[in-house]
Amino acid sequence: MAEDQNIEWKESWRDEYLKWICGFANAQGGKIYIGTKDDGTIIGVKNSKRLLEDIPNKIQNKLGIVADVNLLSEKGLEYIEIVVNPWAFPVNCDGEYHYRSGSTKQQLRGNALTNFLMVKTGIKWDAATVSNISVLDLDKESFDIFRREAFRSGRMTKEDLNISNEELLEKLDLLVDGKLKRAGVLCFYRVPEKIIGGCYIKIGKFEGSELLYQDEIHGSLLIMADRVIDLIYLKYLKAAVSYYKETRVETYPFARDAIREAVFNALIHCNWADNVPIQIRIEEDKMFISNCSMLPFGWTAETLLGIHTSKPYNPDIARVFYRAGYIESWGRGIQKICDACKKLGTKEPEYILHGEDIMVKFVALQSAKVTEKVTEKVTEKVTENLTESDKKVLDILIENPYATYMEIAGRLNISRKTVSYRIKLLKDKGIITRVGSAKKGYWKQI
DSSP: OBBBTTEESSSSSOGGGHHHHOOOHHHTTTTESSOTTTTSSSOSOOOOOHHHHHHHHHHHHHHHOOEEEEEEETEEEEEEEEEEEOOSSOBBTBOOOOOEEEEEEOOEEEEHHHHHHHHHOOOOOGGGGEEEEOOOSSSSHHHHHHHHHHHHSSSHHHHHHHHHHHHHHTTOOOETEEEHHHHHHHHOOOOOOGGGGOOOOEEEEEEETTEEEEEEEEEEEHHHHHHHHHHIIIIOOOOEEETTEEEEEESSOOOOOHHHHHHHHHHHHOOOGOOOOEEEOOOEEEEEEEEOOOOOOOHHHHHSSSSSOOOOOOOOHHHHEEEOOOOOOSHHHHHHHHHHHHHHOOOOOOEEEETTTEEEEEEOOOGGGOOOOSOOOHHHHHHSSOOOOHHHHHHHHHHOTTTHHHHHHHHHOHHHHHHHHHHHHHHHHTSSEEEEEETTOEEOOO
């Protein structure tokens, strides 16, 4: 029998194996056999009686726990069995915390250790209170977004929401003895970076290794959630256009529902204590969404893609997002992402683990990629009296005659009012005209 999650074979006893016992105690428990080869073949031990006395004492003195140490025999060969039960509290060996994962022992450090201790003690990072931010300091727009989305989703009734902000925070369990939890500050405070540096989202458009342009989205987590998806799809992605009879059909290379779910997952599960923003890298063929976090102990990338329970890294933040209707509470988020990708006709996402970073990779739908301009740029003769801003607006309208003011504003990173002004100038100069109604029409170059 080979070694696995719960079994370890050792030919002879060494005191360093107390670390293995520590690892079993911190994980799911297990057994160590002394006097066996790596394949489980029994070779026996000569000092079994002394080990029966020494090992239990060393376990208790070094680890502060009790384990069953049994003397077994087979074919005249004696060997030792050490049975370690899982312990509810963290167990350390000379100040080091070890954990059994698969058939290996790992020493926990950094965020892995922090996460482990929080799980064992039942204390989560987002549940800690903050002293220098009060309810009165919180942001009205963030509350407006939450109330709007919670009512729209049906997760809360009008009566539930028609209360003061402080009462709403109480209902969401974001106050402890009148003090805000970190989750309350991150979700409803306009500038969470004042207490948690790096609490924002970075988006970049890349061509190979070259960064073409980028944006940063700042604000509360609710403000970020409310704005990020529209920004990605209006500014960073182009839709392939087709027609079904008279109906215009736009197909984006990435499933919007999948990207939305992945970004919201990143906001909820991010280890904001690392002071590293969520990063979204968009290329022609791929999109990467990454955030600092750790999987629950014993989980792998394969666990994420299978049926699993909901274990949010930040449970209080997750509760706010659930009440707002942004997420489910059954651990179905990744399955929804996969289903959305299948529906679009592209590959399922790939989850890549880099130590304390979780990255999800999406592959673009090839048939939806827009790689060439539909029409050429307007001639110099037509545009010789136009400003650079006017030319950019005109180029977009020639490329996509159905572009909306908001889409143009997003792509050029200007206000809707500025777009309206530029289009009026183009119309007044007789360069473009509107064909059809305001809602269903399109722009045509004269």
